[in-house]
Amino acid sequence: MNDALDVALRLVVVFVAFLVLPLVVGQTEHKVMAHMQGRLGPMYAGGFHGWAQLVADGVKFAQKEDVVPADADRRVFQLAPAVALLPYLLVLLAIPVGPGDGAVGAVVDAGIFFVLAVMGVGVLGSLMAGWASANKFSLLGGLRTAAQLLAYELPMLLAAASVAMAAGTVSLPGIVDAFEWWWLPWQIVGALVFFVAGLAELQRPPFDMPVADSEIIFGAYTEYTGLRFALFLLAEYAGIVVLCGLTTVLFLGGWHGPWGADGLGWVWTLLKTAVLAFVVIWLRVSYPRLREDQLQKFSWILLVPLALAQIALTGIVKVAIN
Amino acid sequence: MTLAVPTASAAVTTAAGSHGFLSPTGVEIAFLLVGIVTFGAAIVTVTTKQLVHAALWLVVALGGLAVEYLLLTAEFIAWVQVLIYVGSVVVLLLFGLMLTRAPIGRSPDADSPNRWAALAVAVASAAALVWVVVDAFRTTWIDLDRAADSAGAGGGSTAVTGSILFRHWVLPFEALSVLLLAALVGAIVLSRKKNAEPSAPAGVSAGAGAGAGAQEGTR
Numbered sequence: 001m002n003d004a005l006d007v008a009l010r011l012v013v014v015f016v017a018f019l020v021l022p023l024v025v026g027q028t029e030h031k032v033m034a035h036m037q038g039r040l041g042p043m044y045a046g047g048f049h050g051w052a053q054l055v056a057d058g059v060k061f062a063q064k065e066d067v068v069p070a071d072a073d074r075r076v077f078q079l080a081p082a083v084a085l086l087p088y089l090l091v092l093l094a095i096p097v098g099p100g101d102g103a104v105g106a107v108v109d110a111g112i113f114f115v116l117a118v119m120g121v122g123v124l125g126s127l128m129a130g131w132a133s134a135n136k137f138s139l140l141g142g143l144r145t146a147a148q149l150l151a152y153e154l155p156m157l158l159a160a161a162s163v164a165m166a167a168g169t170v171s172l173p174g175i176v177d178a179f180e181w182w183w184l185p186w187q188i189v190g191a192l193v194f195f196v197a198g199l200a201e202l203q204r205p206p207f208d209m210p211v212a213d214s215e216i217i218f219g220a221y222t223e224y225t226g227l228r229f230a231l232f233l234l235a236e237y238a239g240i241v242v243l244c245g246l247t248t249v250l251f252l253g254g255w256h257g258p259w260g261a262d263g264l265g266w267v268w269t270l271l272k273t274a275v276l277a278f279v280v281i282w283l284r285v286s287y288p289r290l291r292e293d294q295l296q297k298f299s300w301i302l303l304v305p306l307a308l309a310q311i312a313l314t315g316i317v318k319v320a321i322n
Numbered sequence: 323m324t325l326a327v328p329t330a331s332a333a334v335t336t337a338a339g340s341h342g343f344l345s346p347t348g349v350e351i352a353f354l355l356v357g358i359v360t361f362g363a364a365i366v367t368v369t370t371k372q373l374v375h376a377a378l379w380l381v382v383a384l385g386g387l388a389v390e391y392l393l394l395t396a397e398f399i400a401w402v403q404v405l406i407y408v409g410s411v412v413v414l415l416l417f418g419l420m421l422t423r424a425p426i427g428r429s430p431d432a433d434s435p436n437r438w439a440a441l442a443v444a445v446a447s448a449a450a451l452v453w454v455v456v457d458a459f460r461t462t463w464i465d466l467d468r469a470a471d472s473a474g475a476g477g478g479s480t481a482v483t484g485s486i487l488f489r490h491w492v493l494p495f496e497a498l499s500v501l502l503l504a505a506l507v508g509a510i511v512l513s514r515k516k517n518a519e520p521s522a523p524a525g526v527s528a529g530a531g532a533g534a535g536a537q538e539g540t541r
Contacts, residue, residue: 072426076374076375076378108397109397114401116405116409117408120404120405120408120409120410121404123409123413124408124413127413127416127420131374131420131426134426142420143420146414146420150413150417153409157405
């Protein structure tokens, strides 16, 4: 196939996935939370079980006035949602959904470093929003975001380093290719650390201290309205998709499955990602928010040592096998 | 990137007659343009009167550097640059700014009387760096197309960088990590000493430790 056409096609597919999957996760969250709490959730929009609720929400957001506070730093304030959202689009490019070069947006040589680096940039968006809003609650939210990122970036990196050691490569397709079923018990601690640290980086409950709506009124996003606010929400759900996809690819074997890995590999990837996304929603319904000091303690006293132990275990097993 | 050059002999030749020093291929033009943007962002970083804007322009400058690494096919170095500098150092910087003071608008006291001394030091170190690099790589020529084609064996790929680092440069690497470890321990000791006196906010020490820790973890 023509090279340029091939690249364009991949970009379009990734872009469509980027627009659709977060909405699917969002709608699932509406319905799953509702049923877990003994409600029905959205039922009217679109007719069948409220499937078009988020489309209606999008239309509503687009109609709202885009307000910038008088004292705010205009340009930084307006730029922040884009900085928060775009990194997840870039990360989605590098996640392989099936075997071979055909099933990934772009083959990145140092894939793990790419995804972790770019995901870290997304947090800058929250920081910019928190500072530029000229609002005390926003500033508090920004501060908590930064503290949380600094605490949880390290265990996430260490857990990812463990799986890279196991596979002997840092490219994401390479890691999935090298996966064997017994990696699951071998890397389970690393997988848990990675997933939990990722949740904290996305500021999802129970790690939603930075956006705690009942204390600091959604933190850094307090002053946002209309489309820009919608972009921040979209970034959160795109983040869930990216985190679940990454955990699937790094620790759960991506397109490997008991059968059908040749033609239906992508189904396995999507299935595992969906199950993880369900767990993310489940955690939101079932756990209360951690306090700021508990948050920091949890990372430094529990997650970092666990990740280091996982790295040691990986090293020992790796040497023993060779 | 510089470490990887000696092995990638397949992709490295000298700039003999076939290449002019300024033959404008697409990559070179892009390299120059990104360089200009990076330089401009760096200038704004040190001249702007708005503290947080300085930190944000620093993001642009560091990101521009990462793009330059990418254009030289040193992918690994580029992503590590983004991960550590944009992802950790700048976040730590912003955290510190927000924790102490983060005024919106100009800060009249954001000027230093040491400006000329700082400029002299900056020019001197820039001259030293440029002189060293020019002297070391005077006529070396990296064929970017060929380096990129042989995927995985390219001059700046992760595999090449890793093997060079751990075969030829292990001693400096370990010395550096001991240095970083010493800095980490030092930071912990200093923050604990402060805590013995009336309590300093716990978040500060945790944040500072986190930044050093992130660098230690990714070195």
